[in-house]
Amino acid sequence: MLEGFSYWFYKHGVNMNVFEALKVRHSVRQFKKDPIPDDVLNKILNAANESPSNCNSQPYKVAIAQGEVIEQLRQELHAKFMHATKLQQQSLPKQLFTLATKGGLPDGDFKIATKYPKALQKRRQETGFGLYQTLGIARTDRKARDQQMARNFTFFDAPVAVFVFVHEDLNQWASLDAGIYLQSLMLAATAEGIGSCAQGALATWASPIRKHFKVEKGYKLLVGVSLGYEADHIVNSFKPDRADIQEQMFKQKKPS
Secondary structure, eight states: OOOOOHHHHTTTTTTOOOHHHHHHHOOSBBBBOOOOHHHHHHHHHHHHOOOGGGGGGGOOEEEEHHHHHHHHHHHHHHHHHHHHHHHHHSOHHHHHHHHHHHOOOOOOEEEEEEOOOOHHHHHHHHHHHHHHHHHHHOTTOOHHHHHHHHHGGGGOOOOOEEEEEGGGHHHHHHHHHHHHHHHHHHHHHOOOOOOOOGGGGGGSOOOHHHSSOEEEEEEEEEEEEEEEESSGGGGOOOEEEEEGGGGGGGGOOOOO
């Protein structure tokens, strides 16, 4: 049986240090539907709130979806993704007609489509291929790939989703600080036996989130993260390799 390492630590009452949390944390892509107790969720959020930020400005805010709200968002975001997927399969004239009459384009606050540099695209592709291989999905099976992608928009059945917004006036510094916050959030979750999955896909459509939350003017949706107890599923055995530390370091110039 598969069992998340973080949950094993938690269940057996073993305290986890930061090195262990960094090692065992991974993207969970299938959760149990069991709710996260309020005291556990609050403990995680309070820990993440200790994150450092530029001049202690904390230029990010979060929206926590659970209960009835997350169930509604599951339906709304999944429907938008399926509509967009169907739209891509239509001829150009039909696409234009559908867009004009029914809409369907992403309305996120940031551009989602990104052209990766060659070296980084290689890592991205290897991760995607590795995930699909773990699930037994062939590279040519477009339908199965779309179905797996659609799982992002149902939060992989997680009982909690955290949407992270950043203030538009702080530019890249807000995103930097939000990234630090997100890492703190996921490590704190790991220490409490809670799995996580940070998902840029959850920022594709911002309107459904704004429909359910009073988002202040000036804040933009950057990312979402699903939280919950890790399910016993083969997909959760997948953890891509990281680049060697030497590969991630610039070499010092030789003295002239």
